[in-house]
Amino acid sequence: MAAGGPRRCRRLEGEAARAVLANADTLLFDCDGVLWRGEAAVSGAAAVLGKLAAAGKRLCYVTNNSGRTRAAYTEKLRRLGFPPAEPRHIFSSAFCAARYLRQALPPGAAAYVLGSAALAAELEAVGIPHLGPGPAALPGPAPADWLQAPLEPAVRAVLVGFDEHFSYAKLCQALRYLLRGPDCLLVGTNRDHRLPLEGGAGIPGTGCLVKAVETAAQREAFIVGKPNRFMFDCVAAEFPVDPARTIMVGDRLDTDILMGNSCGLTTLLTLSGVTALDEVRGCQDSGCAARHSLVPDYYVDSLADLLPALGE
Amino acid sequence: MAAGGPRRCRRLEGEAARAVLANADTLLFDCDGVLWRGEAAVSGAAAVLGKLAAAGKRLCYVTNNSGRTRAAYTEKLRRLGFPPAEPRHIFSSAFCAARYLRQALPPGAAAYVLGSAALAAELEAVGIPHLGPGPAALPGPAPADWLQAPLEPAVRAVLVGFDEHFSYAKLCQALRYLLRGPDCLLVGTNRDHRLPLEGGAGIPGTGCLVKAVETAAQREAFIVGKPNRFMFDCVAAEFPVDPARTIMVGDRLDTDILMGNSCGLTTLLTLSGVTALDEVRGCQDSGCAARHSLVPDYYVDSLADLLPALGE
Numbered sequence: 248m249a250a251g252g253p254r255r256c257r258r259l260e261g262e263a264a265r266a267v268l269a270n271a272d273t274l275l276f277d278c279d280g281v282l283w284r285g286e287a288a289v290s291g292a293a294a295v296l297g298k299l300a301a302a303g304k305r306l307c308y309v310t311n312n313s314g315r316t317r318a319a320y321t322e323k324l325r326r327l328g329f330p331p332a333e334p335r336h337i338f339s340s341a342f343c344a345a346r347y348l349r350q351a352l353p354p355g356a357a358a359y360v361l362g363s364a365a366l367a368a369e370l371e372a373v374g375i376p377h378l379g380p381g382p383a384a385l386p387g388p389a390p391a392d393w394l395q396a397p398l399e400p401a402v403r404a405v406l407v408g409f410d411e412h413f414s415y416a417k418l419c420q421a422l423r424y425l426l427r428g429p430d431c432l433l434v435g436t437n438r439d440h441r442l443p444l445e446g447g448a449g450i451p452g453t454g455c456l457v458k459a460v461e462t463a464a465q466r467e468a469f470i471v472g473k474p475n476r477f478m479f480d481c482v483a484a485e486f487p488v489d490p491a492r493t494i495m496v497g498d499r500l501d502t503d504i505l506m507g508n509s510c511g512l513t514t515l516l517t518l519s520g521v522t523a524l525d526e527v528r529g530c531q532d533s534g535c536a537a538r539h540s541l542v543p544d545y546y547v548d549s550l551a552d553l554l555p556a557l558g559e
Numbered sequence: 560m561a562a563g564g565p566r567r568c569r570r571l572e573g574e575a576a577r578a579v580l581a582n583a584d585t586l587l588f589d590c591d592g593v594l595w596r597g598e599a600a601v602s603g604a605a606a607v608l609g610k611l612a613a614a615g616k617r618l619c620y621v622t623n624n625s626g627r628t629r630a631a632y633t634e635k636l637r638r639l640g641f642p643p644a645e646p647r648h649i650f651s652s653a654f655c656a657a658r659y660l661r662q663a664l665p666p667g668a669a670a671y672v673l674g675s676a677a678l679a680a681e682l683e684a685v686g687i688p689h690l691g692p693g694p695a696a697l698p699g700p701a702p703a704d705w706l707q708a709p710l711e712p713a714v715r716a717v718l719v720g721f722d723e724h725f726s727y728a729k730l731c732q733a734l735r736y737l738l739r740g741p742d743c744l745l746v747g748t749n750r751d752h753r754l755p756l757e758g759g760a761g762i763p764g765t766g767c768l769v770k771a772v773e774t775a776a777q778r779e780a781f782i783v784g785k786p787n788r789f790m791f792d793c794v795a796a797e798f799p800v801d802p803a804r805t806i807m808v809g810d811r812l813d814t815d816i817l818m819g820n821s822c823g824l825t826t827l828l829t830l831s832g833v834t835a836l837d838e839v840r841g842c843q844d845s846g847c848a849a850r851h852s853l854v855p856d857y858y859v860d861s862l863a864d865l866l867p868a869l870g871e
Contacts, residue, residue, distance in 0.1 A: 415725040418763045440774045450702050451730045451775035459771040462752050463763035
């Protein structure tokens with residue numbers, strides 16, 4: 248919600264914080280790095296969300312993580328002391344991918360899934376037959392054998408999410424389905440290249456797997472996750488949200504903030520995750536329109552900074 | 560060896576064929592799609608190479624395939640009826656990668672290898688300790704466990720070749736080594752996105768695996784294979800080759816022909832592999848310098864077309 252001219256990012260505090268929060272009726276929260284890091288809640292975050300809920304705000308959760316079901320997210324929110332959420336408030340890339348395929352695939356069409364059991368469960372919840380999750384082995388020693396692994400005739404989409412069982416055997420099968428032509432969709436949950444863990448370490452993210460499949464098939468995947476606006480469209484299809492009265496809260500410029508800005512939301516960066524303020528300044532001071540679109544309206548060190556504006 | 564102005568590709572036949580071959584003392588052959596397809600020799604190719612060898616030409620073999628040792632290539636040439644070759648005439652991406660690491664790594668430094676036993680054997684032949692080939696499993700159920708797999712302190716390079724055992728577990732280990740910083744090199748054998756099999760089918764190529772590792776590490780790999788001129792430099796380090804008297808024969812524009820053109824060789828495309836003449840015409844008629852660099856000097860339907868020029 249920039250008010251004309253290039254967006255300048257300001258610290259959200261004092262009177263401005265009260266005004267911005269008063270003007271909002273919906274807040275969308277990224278999870279990792281904003282609400283928690285691994286299994287530890289960000290200090291003060293649960294209290295802030297409790298106050299927002301008590302003030303009648305609608306709270307939704309939008310995450311590129313495809314490794315948990317909506318139900319598992321509501322349970323994690325509960326476990327870490329956040330206000331109660333229903334599954335319908337959770338917009339994970341697994342749920343949104345299932346929703347996308349539900350509208351894009353003809354009835355009865357199946358998906359070949361490089362992904363977790365949770366991703367498969369979300370497909371199941373919308374009635375899309377699927378195969379793929381879990382380990383897979385090559386069906387013989389020679390390349391000619393690999394082309395003999397059975398293919399499911401009903402498959403009309405390859406869906407790539409976070410898959411700890413990703414392997415060359417699965418990449419082979421994905422390519423064989425995609426070579427059926429444009430009738431077989433290629434969909435990825437997100438492009439995050441790394442998954443941050445507690446203590447600053449990181450492991451390869453879904454973006455690596457999407458790239459491998461895209462390179463094999465020489466096709467670009469449709470990505471349901473942030474920064475694609477599809478995830479916001481899923482929220483807007485479920486709840487009557489007014490972009491002008493909605494705040495997107497996240498810790499990544501190229502996913503959370505970019506999606507928020509492109510959907511006309513107010514954007515708030517928390518420095519409790521992967522982004523440092525210098526990166527924001529770098530984008531702001533660049534002469535590049537693409538980098539300007541990564542600049543949030545506001546930032547806080549951590550969600551806890553909002554407590555005073557909520558009457559504490 | 561274009562004679563000024565944008566290169567125009569001509570069929571190599573008649574008097575021109577005799578003159579071009581007479582002017583050459585070295586021919587570099589790509590293998591798959593040029594000399595053979597799978598286990599079947601291209602008809603007439605062995606006879607042509609026999610005549611060239613009898614006429615005193617030096618024949619070398621430059622292949623992006625990293626799945627065989629030099630010794631296995633000499634054996635395959637013999638088996639399919641080609642003139643005898645020594646291992647020193649074989650320039651595979653596996654051999655060239657080992658050679659590159661031998662000059663780039665300090666003594667005692669090791670390589671983490673995503674690749675075949677053949678790739679490991681080429682490293683062994685130049686005395687580079689290595690680990691990685693074969694299947695790998697994640698060392699536990701949770702991401703935090705995955706960071707506990709042992710790392711070899713001597714590793715100073717991650718080498719990515721064709722690896723049918725490629726897996727998320729290996730991608731994790733590769734990232735952990737690469738996060739040691741620029742002291743750990745990232746090297747790929749080649750970027751071919753697909754490996755063609757007999758009958759027009761294809762399986763994912765090494766390029767897919769290189770992309771996955773590059774995406775995780777957010778670093779660009781050094782690629783030893785074609786179109787990089789490093790492979791030609793390996794030939795030139797072994798034999799006294801004069802680019803003006805050398806012909807590069809291949810079936811791919813973006814690897815074989817591009818390397819040949821950028822090294823100042825005469826380039827000859829065979830249509831017995833993955834490229835159709837229409838693609839050449841598309842490059843030739845485009846206004847784009849990058850695509851012009853893919854246009855070969857000459858083409859033949861198949862190597863057998865050269866038999867008349869060799870006195871038959």
